[in-house]
Amino acid sequence: MPAPQPPTPAPTPPPSAEARQPSGAAARIAGPVVTGLGYAVLLVVGISVGLGGSVLAGWLSYLWQAGMAGQAVAAVALLGVVAVLFAGCRAAGWGMGSRLGAGLPALGWGAAVFSLIAMTSGGDIVLTSTVIDYCYLFGGLAAVGIAVVLTEPGP
Template identity: 40%
Template sequence: MFLTQPLRPGRMAAHLLLLVLGAVVGAAGSLVQAAWFPGGLLLALLGAGGLFLGGAIAMGARAGAGSPAAGWLVAVVLLTATRPEGDFVFAATTGTYLFLLGGLVVAVICATLARVGPGAAPGARLGK
């Protein structure tokens, strides 16, 4: 496996922080998306997208978008499970499915389209 930058304790701590922030944004987004539909759905997806893209830019690598996306996914999956008492966060509505699938799509878009690293400038030319 080829790493663009070596794993240092500070870098690993930053990825762990992004993972926790992703879980917080996922939990908050799951509550907001149903409260003010459709504005809450857009707000939740924009918040997640901002964190994913910000993570990629801050870490200087596309893996910076993967850490918060993993935290977001874990939080959302844990919130989809029903409890024995019958409590649940996600109802079976269109907005819920748009939030789940939209968050995954936003994570992939932020990870693939983020301009990071040495060739990030639009007019950069190699060899000069």
């Protein structure tokens, strides 16, 4: 017969909901700080997507010049890019619970795109005057604009 085991202490109960909440001062400071950081990140993400998407649109303009098959592939890819822009702005607005959440990535995207269509003495920077680049510019503006308008306003 094995030796009897000593009794083990009972497990401690989980902390109550009140104990898990931060103190009053910390909660008042943390909420707005986290929200502000979230909005700042969305603006940076919008700028990054605008820069990367503009380079992609520049590549699509080369594909556009490859004939009918290239134009078909470029058009399908452009529709996908515009759909992702729309969905991303809608998701950002839903996640932040406000139109500002959808508007900041749209603003960052627009600022990045417009900075890359500027004309220099050497010519266009990234987005040239091709049909597919104009479709990216105006289709993207329409997509992010509609996404911002369709987002429910915050409290």
